[in-house]
Amino acid sequence: xxxxxxxLEFESxxxxxxxxxxxxxxxxHDAEDIVHDTYLKAVDKLYTFRHESTIKTWLxxxxxxxxKDNQKVKKRWTEDVTDICKxxxxxxxQFFQEAMQIATTSLHGAFEIKxxxxxxxxxxxxxxxxxxxxxxxxxxxxEFKVGExxxxxxxxxxxxxxxxxxGRTKMIQVFDGRCALINKNGVCHQCxxxxxxxxxxxxxxxxxxxxxxARDAEIADKEQLxxxxxxxxxxxxxxxxxxxxxxxxxxxxxxxVMER
Amino acid sequence: MxxxxxxxxxxxxxxxxxxxxxxxxxxxxxxxxxxMASIMTxxxxxxxxTEKTTFSRTTSVSTTIKADPAIIWKLLTNTSxxxxxxxxxxxxxxxxxxxxxxxLKSTLAPKRTFKLKIKEMESQKSLTWGDGQGxxxxxxxxxxxxxxxxxxxxxxxxxxxxMYAKHIPSFDQSFEQFAADLKxxxxxxESIKK
Numbered sequence: 362x363x364x365x366x367x368x369l370e371f372e373s374x375x376x377x378x379x380x381x382x383x384x385x386x387x388x389x390h391d392a393e394d395i396v397h398d399t400y401l402k403a404v405d406k407l408y409t410f411r412h413e414s415t416i417k418t419w420l421x422x423x424x425x426x427x428x429k430d431n432q433k434v435k436k437r438w439t440e441d442v443t444d445i446c447k448x449x450x451x452x453x454x455q456f457f458q459e460a461m462q463i464a465t466t467s468l469h470g471a472f473e474i475k476x477x478x479x480x481x482x483x484x485x486x487x488x489x490x491x492x493x494x495x496x497x498x499x500x501x502x503x504e505f506k507v508g509e510x511x512x513x514x515x516x517x518x519x520x521x522x523x524x525x526x527x528g529r530t531k532m533i534q535v536f537d538g539r540c541a542l543i544n545k546n547g548v549c550h551q552c553x554x555x556x557x558x559x560x561x562x563x564x565x566x567x568x569x570x571x572x573x574x575a576r577d578a579e580i581a582d583k584e585q586l587x588x589x590x591x592x593x594x595x596x597x598x599x600x601x602x603x604x605x606x607x608x609x610x611x612x613x614x615x616x617x618v619m620e621r
Numbered sequence: 622m623x624x625x626x627x628x629x630x631x632x633x634x635x636x637x638x639x640x641x642x643x644x645x646x647x648x649x650x651x652x653x654x655x656x657m658a659s660i661m662t663x664x665x666x667x668x669x670x671t672e673k674t675t676f677s678r679t680t681s682v683s684t685t686i687k688a689d690p691a692i693i694w695k696l697l698t699n700t701s702x703x704x705x706x707x708x709x710x711x712x713x714x715x716x717x718x719x720x721x722x723x724x725l726k727s728t729l730a731p732k733r734t735f736k737l738k739i740k741e742m743e744s745q746k747s748l749t750w751g752d753g754q755g756x757x758x759x760x761x762x763x764x765x766x767x768x769x770x771x772x773x774x775x776x777x778x779x780x781x782x783x784m785y786a787k788h789i790p791s792f793d794q795s796f797e798q799f800a801a802d803l804k805x806x807x808x809x810x811e812s813i814k815k
Contacts, residue, residue, distance in 0.1 A: 507815045518815070519689035526810040527702060 362416070367407055370416045371400060377503060378424055380599050384483045384498055385428045387616045389600075389609055395431060399424040414512050418505070422513040425495060438487035438619045440535050443551050446484075446615040456614055460607060464559050469606040472559030474568055476604035477552045478542070479594045484615055485535055493528030496521055501529075501591040533587045542569065543578040543586050559607075667800050669793040677755075677778025678786065682796040683770060688807035690745040690761045690769045696806060697748060697759055706806040709795045718742070723750065729795045754779065771803060 362370075375396060382392035402423050403410075410419055439445070450456050463470040486494050495514060499505045500521075505513065510521045541547035553565045560568075569575045574589035581589070599605055669682040686693060696706065700713040700723060711731060715723035719742050725735045740756065741749040748759040755777030764770040773796060777789065 507813065517689075517691055519691035519811075520695065522810050522813045523692050523695050525813055527705075530705065 362407065362410060364404070364407070367404070367416075371403070371420070374417050374420050375400075376598060376600070378420060381421070381498055381503055382424060382428055383599055383612075384486070384502070384594075385494065386431060387483060387487060387612055387619075389613065391431055395424055395427045398427050402427075414509065418509050418512055421499070421503075421505070422515075425499075425513050428495075429491065432491055435620055437490070438484065440485060440488045440539075442484045442488065442615060442619055443481060443539075443549055446618045447551060449618045450614060453614075460559075460610060463607050463610055467606040469601070469603060471603050472555055472607060473602075473604045474552050474556055474565075475572055475593050476597060476599075476602055476608050477555060478572070478574070478590065479597050479599065480608045480612060481540075481549075481551070482532075482590060482594060483599075483612065485539075486532065487619070488535070489528050489531060490524075492516070492520075493524045493531070496524040497528045497532065500525055501588075502594045504595070529587065533583050536587070536590065537583055542572075542575045667797055667804070669796040669800075671791065671793055673786075674778075676780060676782045677776055678782075678789070679774065679776040680792040680796055681772065681774040682800045683772040684800040684804050685764050686769045686771055686804045686807050687767075688769060688811035689767075690763070692810050693761055693769055693771060693803065693807045694745045696803060707799060707802045709799045709802070717748070717750075727795070729790055729792070769807075771800065773799060 378399065379392055379396050382395045383389060386392055386395070399420060403420060406423075410416070414422075464472060486497060489497070492514065496510055499510045499513060500507070507518050507521050507525075510516070511518045514521065516524075537544055537547075539547050539549040541550045542552065553569075556563060556565050556568065572593070574586055574593065577589065578586065599608060602608075667682065667684040669680055671678060671680045673679075696702070698717040700715060700717055703710045703713045709728050711726040711728060713723055713725050715721060717723065717739055719739050721739050723737050723739065725737055726733070727735070735752065737750040737752050737757075739748070739750050741747065746761055749756055751757060755775060757773065757775040760772045760774075762770045762772075775792060775796075
């Protein structure tokens with residue numbers, strides 16, 4: 362592969378790679394750094410690429426290794442991340458002032474429930490052991506096959522299946538207990554609370570019924586609801602969506618709170 | 622001379638005694654192995670088998686699992702995840718590694734915490750934990766068509782065993798449930814689409 366061909370390939374793979382890294386690190390700065398380092402490392406090692414996997418798999422493999430190094434020294438988050446960060450935000454006037462300013466002035470500052478669902482999953486997935494979190498994103502959001510994930514993470518297919526199953530089961534259990542969108546008794550109503558703040562004229566119930574996962578909450582089983590949640594993540598680019606600036610501001614707040 | 626003779630005789634006696642004792646221990650060990658092997662062979666298809674002697678009780682269960690041994694091994698060695706899939710376990714604290722100790726609470730005796738030592742481990746093949754009263758051995762063997770044969774055998778006993786044997790509940794149902802839970806979970810993981 363020539364350098365020009367590689368650059369073209371890299372350009373097309375960079376956006377999903379960057380969003381994957383954001384979802385793993387919860388840091389725009391780290392995600393951008395790792396994309397940059399992935400490019401440099403890939404260029405340096407291009408002569409070793411033997412087309413035994415796709416270039417996308419190869420690049421995700423380099424990036425995943427760098428992300429693992431990046432996360433090694435950072436503590437994992439907890440399932441109640443949204444509760445902890447909500448309490449912190451309530452005592453942080455500057456956070457709300459900045460958020461309101463983004464909401465009123467930014468082109469990507471609108472609050473959207475769907476985007477908050479994706480943001481929420483990113484935060485809570487950081488409570489999983491790293492291998493489980495990586496496997497879930499690679500399979501459920503970026504649609505890699507088990508064999509490809511095994512190559513990317515240098516694991517056996519059996520271990521990829523194990524991490525996928527355990528991570529998925531854990532996430533289903535957490536969201537079933539917390540998310541009021543899919544369980545009437547769920548303890549977390551953060552998306553409706555924030556929608557009330559940023560979109561005071563909107564009727565939450567009407568808005569929420571536009572989302573298949575919430576609409577099917579009573580008829581679909583927990584596995585199906587999880588798949589619908591994953592479809593929401595698949596459909597959004599956290600760097601370029603309608604609410605990206607607002608959600609990235611919110612994510613940075615949570616990262617600072619959880620990693621200090 | 623005389624005291625020396627006594628000393629030599631004593632030494633010979635002690636040597637003979639130790640030798641006989643070692644012979645007896647070896648016999649007991651081989652008998653136990655033979656008994657465990659015979660029970661392990663009999664305990665197939667998820668049905669538990671218990672054999673009792675005056676000084677011991679051995680329970681065994683085997684089942685064929687349609688899953689990679691790596692998956693079964695991971696399930697058996699990830700202590701914190703046990704209660705999620707295994708309905709016979711309330712909790713296991715600690716790390717499964719040779720020489721480490723774990724604290725196990727089982728539904729069979731919910732008020733007791735068993736402090737067990739990890740005695741032997743061979744990755745994806747066998748695991749033994751136990752205490753002064755007995756040992757539990759887990760083994761994984763390659764079966765036909767990529768299946769894995771799982772066996773779990775526990776032998777409890779000792780010289781005092783007849784005195785407390787009647788207070789120890791049967792393990793049969795719990796063993797069958799353990800094997801069924803493991804089979805269900807491992808096969809569910811194996812069936813994930815590639």
